[in-house]
Amino acid sequence: MEIDLSQPILAHNEALADKNRTRLAGSGVFALDVLASPGSGKTTTILATIGLLRDRLRIAVIEGDIASKVDAEKVKAHGIPAVQINTGGACHLEADMISRALDALPLDDLDLVIVENVGNLVCPTEFDLGQGARVVVLSVPEGHDKPLKYPGIFAQADAVLLNKVDTISFFDFDEAEFVDSVRRLNGTAPIFRMSAKTGEGVAEWAEWLADRVAEART
Amino acid sequence: MHEMGITQEVLRAVIDASERAGATRINRVRLTVGELTDIVPDSLQFAWECLTPGTFAEGAVLEIRETPGRSVCMECGTEFAHDKFDRKCPSPECGSFMTRVIAGDELRTDDIDVDLPDEASVDNAGVEG
Numbered sequence: 001m002e003i004d005l006s007q008p009i010l011a012h013n014e015a016l017a018d019k020n021r022t023r024l025a026g027s028g029v030f031a032l033d034v035l036a037s038p039g040s041g042k043t044t045t046i047l048a049t050i051g052l053l054r055d056r057l058r059i060a061v062i063e064g065d066i067a068s069k070v071d072a073e074k075v076k077a078h079g080i081p082a083v084q085i086n087t088g089g090a091c092h093l094e095a096d097m098i099s100r101a102l103d104a105l106p107l108d109d110l111d112l113v114i115v116e117n118v119g120n121l122v123c124p125t126e127f128d129l130g131q132g133a134r135v136v137v138l139s140v141p142e143g144h145d146k147p148l149k150y151p152g153i154f155a156q157a158d159a160v161l162l163n164k165v166d167t168i169s170f171f172d173f174d175e176a177e178f179v180d181s182v183r184r185l186n187g188t189a190p191i192f193r194m195s196a197k198t199g200e201g202v203a204e205w206a207e208w209l210a211d212r213v214a215e216a217r218t
Numbered sequence: 219m220h221e222m223g224i225t226q227e228v229l230r231a232v233i234d235a236s237e238r239a240g241a242t243r244i245n246r247v248r249l250t251v252g253e254l255t256d257i258v259p260d261s262l263q264f265a266w267e268c269l270t271p272g273t274f275a276e277g278a279v280l281e282i283r284e285t286p287g288r289s290v291c292m293e294c295g296t297e298f299a300h301d302k303f304d305r306k307c308p309s310p311e312c313g314s315f316m317t318r319v320i321a322g323d324e325l326r327t328d329d330i331d332v333d334l335p336d337e338a339s340v341d342n343a344g345v346e347g
Binding site: 001003004006009011091094122124127148150152184186188 | 227228231232249255306316325326327
């Protein structure tokens with residue numbers, strides 16, 4: 001006998017993500033999911049962003065890594081609450097992991113939770129966490145062709161951060177081609193040129209984020 | 219290998235559905251996986267072979283239907299097929315980047331074929347197990 005199911009494969013994760021979203025909204029907290037390859041400067045970007053916004057917004061960080069807590073320690077050293085999720089081998093975060101991490105945060109005393117997903121541009125794509133926005137960080141040394149290698153994540157991003165632009169003269173990075181290939185996947189996401197290390201361009205991105213946080217509260 | 223986690227979700231859903239139906243065996247599971255997703259059907263098959271032995275779905279065939287990408291232009295309304303790398307409106311007069319996916323992003327369990335207690339004796343007549 002045939003039984004019709006017609007249900008999303010990730011229905012379970014999606015239900016948990018919706019729960020996270022409702023819970024975050026209830027506390028007036030905006031969640032940002034940050035995706036990137038290993039070594040693209042995710043943690044540095046997050047710290048630079050926090051540096052510009054911490055006077056205006058109450059921020060916490062959820063760090064997703066396969067193992068270790070070095071990133072959470074780095075964030076805590078700046079006086080920012082951080083929760084480390086160790087996925088124990090899994091290549092992406094899922095909504096239930098975020099739910100447990102939220103348990104460990106004082107949500108009512110926060111405005112923004114930044115989630116640093118596992119360094120990977122493929123696996124996290126299909127897993128909704130309940131975030132308000134998703135951004136992809138790509139660094140110049142990784143090459144301008146990355147949108148063509150990871151189209152799913154670029155298509156989905158609410159913003160794209162091109163990091164390490166201070167190194168662009170050392171690499172064969174065709175910026176026009178990069179922008180074009182992002183556009184062919186995503187007509188709306190703003191592309192921010194920045195260097196988390198020198199601070200160049202971080203303010204523009206941080207303003208965009210602050211606007212999203214403010215919008216979510218109204 | 220996020221396909222392992224995806225397959226676990228499929229497995230959980232189909233075992234749950236077949237238990238609710240009082241089935242004695244799952245013969246086949248059908249999925250739709252859009253070509254715009256970051257899911258590799260071969261990896262799903264591999265994960266299925268790894269995960270099903272010893273479960274209620276052991277021996278069930280996994281059928282995966284792949285759907286091609288299709289979008290509509292928000293500016294001129296053109297509907298068009300596309301690969302996963304380029305969703306730009308193909309109309310020469312338009313060429314807008316403002317397009318919206320209408321197919322190819324599916325990740326869905328469609329249906330399962332199961333044996334029920336009274337039909338098992340018919341379907342499995344002469345078959346061991």
